[in-house]
Amino acid sequence: MKPKIFIDGEHGTTGLQIRTRLAGRDDLEVLSIPEAERRNREMRADFLKEADVAILCLPDDASKEAVSILEGHNSTKIIDTSTAHRVHPDWAYGFAELDRAQRQKIEGARLVANPGCYPTGAISLVRPLRDAGILPGDYPVSVNAVSGYTGGGKQMIAQMENPDAPDHIAANHFLYAMPLKHKHVPELQTHGRLERKPIFSPSVGRFPQGMIVQVPLFTDDLNGNASMQDIHAALSAHYEGQDIVQVVTLAESAMLSRLDPEELHDTDIMKLYVFGTEGQGQVNLVALLDNLGKGASGAAVQNLDLMLGNHR
Ligand SMILES: NC(=O)C1=CN([C@@H]2O[C@H](COP(=O)(O)OP(=O)(O)OC[C@H]3O[C@@H](n4cnc5c(N)ncnc54)[C@H](OP(=O)(O)O)[C@@H]3O)[C@@H](O)[C@H]2O)C=CC1
Ligand SMILES: CC(=O)N[C@@H](CCC(=O)OP(=O)(O)O)C(=O)O
Structure with missing residues (x-):
């Protein structure tokens, strides 16, 4: 049966x-x-x-x-x-x-x-670093993101696509959840194993499906002053043996001059990037996914x- x-x-x-x-x-x-x-x-x-x-x-x-x-x-x-x-x-x-x-x-x-779609991106970046002992539990994590408008379901799709809708949204890109009380924060904190409530600032762009989630970190506030290489190695080790979450090499990431949130639309995979310049004390961890795919x-x-x- x-x-x-x-x-x-x-x-x-x-x-x-x-x-x-x-x-x-x-x-x-x-x-x-x-x-x-x-x-x-x-x-x-x-x-x-x-x-x-x-x-x-x-x-x-x-x-x-x-x-x-x-x-x-x-x-x-x-x-x-x-x-x-x-x-x-x-x-x-x-x-x-x-x-x-x-x-x-x-x-x-x-x-x-x-x-949730945004937590999938953010947790995929922070949890391996918590488990590897690189990210201190009390690190003040910030998550900034942009989603395709299908993330808001049927109602937002109509608001974005129908110019005659009474609540039509004409903006090409907008921030929301400014009071910092988004419904995803508890999930992000719990499964990210974060002691401090993360700051989560989402936004929506005029494209249907796609998402970029960014978690910038100061490496001198990480345990052992972890380098970009260390962070990348921890992410790569965590996701070894499966092919849905893909950690992009540092060399490939360094070649990029732009990242398109729609790149993975209609796919179920997620790509993770470690951006920055080694020795500068900062990294920007980025997850790229389809909000309706892996999200x-x-x-x-x-x-x-x-x-x-x-x-x-
Ligand atoms: N869109 C996204 O990117 C993501 C969405 N989700 C989650 O998925 C869930 C669905 O979201 P989404 O698909 O975007 O929303 P939609 O509004 O597009 O779809 C919701 C569907 O549920 C129906 N529905 C609403 N209330 C009831 C009810 N009481 N009984 C039966 N059917 C009902 C709606 O019918 P009707 O047309 O009559 O309103 C509609 O068909 C949400 O909880 C959301 O948080 C999760 C991750 C990402
Ligand atoms: C763009 C947009 O509005 N996104 C939704 C999140 C997506 C969603 O409703 O579902 P999940 O919580 O299950 O991910 C929001 O911010 O409320």
Whole structure:
């Protein structure tokens, strides 16, 4: 029997991309809800209970509601792409490359919280340095980022693309979350193993899919005055043996004069860069990804395969 998969929120931005990724798969049966019934609670409940794995692509409140519908119904495994359970102790954090143990945790979990798009980039840069003893726990980390506008879901897509929308956004690039209270901060702090709350400053650009996440560091405030080489070596060692998170060589990074946030659009990989000039005491760590690829739908499918025992 093929495992049955239900994408709750299938007709939204993240859900549609998961649906597309599963379209060619003959090893799975996708239970599909008609678009007009997407908010039909009874129909959703039936599908949620019938599924072997439910992938929730809903706002936080609706995700929590779906989880409550499945309470006591342990035959359905859940992948939640929302923010609702990312720091919840009963949920496995769905970033397989977090450390050596995480892949196995996801494989054995019934409840998996898919990471946020920005945290995927930032955690991928800081966590290996924390685990290697290079980044002190109390280092004041700042994260600056730009996302494609699909990161804001259907509502922001309409605001950016439809000039007649009453809340149309005409800007080509804008900052937001200026009060520094973004929903991603707890996730970033917890899974980045940071003692101090990081400063997180996101922005959106007029392109649909893509993301750059930057974490600048002063190397003389790192343990042992770590050099660019040391930082690069720690990242490379951490991501050895898999090909989804790719650490770009220092030589290749040094050749670049520009970095395009759209470079990896429609892919599920993430590239990490260590920029700077050796001996100058500063580095800029950069993650490049598709907010809907490794930042959301690609990661959800990766987690689905791990939970189904399909090793990737
Ligand atoms: N977009 C991105 O880059 C990323 C998104 N995520 C997360 O994925 C989740 C979905 O986001 P996204 O796809 O962008 O959002 P969208 O708004 O594009 O899609 C959400 C979908 O959920 C449906 N929905 C909303 N409320 C309910 C409800 N009560 N019952 C049933 N269906 C409901 C919506 O229907 P309707 O059309 O009627 O509103 C819509 O189809 C969010 O939690 C987000 O944080 C995670 C990582 C990145
Ligand atoms: C551009 C934009 O609006 N991005 C969203 C983050 C993406 C998202 O909603 O999902 P995750 O939290 O699951 O990553 C935001 O800043 O709220």
